[in-house]
Amino acid sequence: MALSDDQLDRYARHIILREIGGGGQQKLLRSKVLIVGAGGLGSPLALYLAAAGIGTIGIIDDDVVDLSNLQRQIAHGTADIGTEKVKSAAKAIARLNPDVRVIDHGERLNVANAAAIIGDYDLITDGTDNFETRFLLNDACYFAGKPL
Incomplete structure (x- = not known):
């Protein structure tokens, strides 16, 4: 290509x-990269990966944008309040780089879906804000042989 x-x-x-x-x-x-969490860590990561030209970015998060998020979650803006974070981040990525395909997973990572979701990606990134999800993600990546 x-x-x-x-x-x-x-x-x-x-x-x-x-x-x-x-x-x-x-x-x-x-390449295909999964971002787990579209908040304070995942939000800037999504923008930097998009700017770098990562071809496919998956984002998993089950939260919506809140006014209190905006001072640190830079992929989201005032007009996005009440919008799912995965949808808001996908719009920000599309504005930044039309080469990037975004797959939004508007759900919480859990034991039932972790293996299926991470299986489609080359690299998994951790933007989580709690230890339960972080430990689950680590285990899922370990057993799937995926770099985290």
Whole structure:
């Protein structure tokens, strides 16, 4: 897959790096990353991964945007209050980079769904805010052989 002219411009800073180059950027565009939690950690992570050109970003969170979130959860804005965080983050990603496909999982990660959800991704990132989910995520990634 050749990079388009727009992609060459968008990712020029990566492409000129010897460690990444055009081939590395194409690999990023083919990669799939899951973000668990769209709050204070997951929100900026989603934007940075989108800006870098990660091809598919999955986001799992069961919460909605609240006014108290806005001072630290930068993917969300005032107009997003009351919106599911996964939908709000997906809109922010789409504004930032149309190359990125977003899969929103508007649910809570739990024992019943963890293996099925993480199985579709190359890399799993932890943006959780509680130890129960963090431990579950660690175990699920360990047993699935997925990098966390």
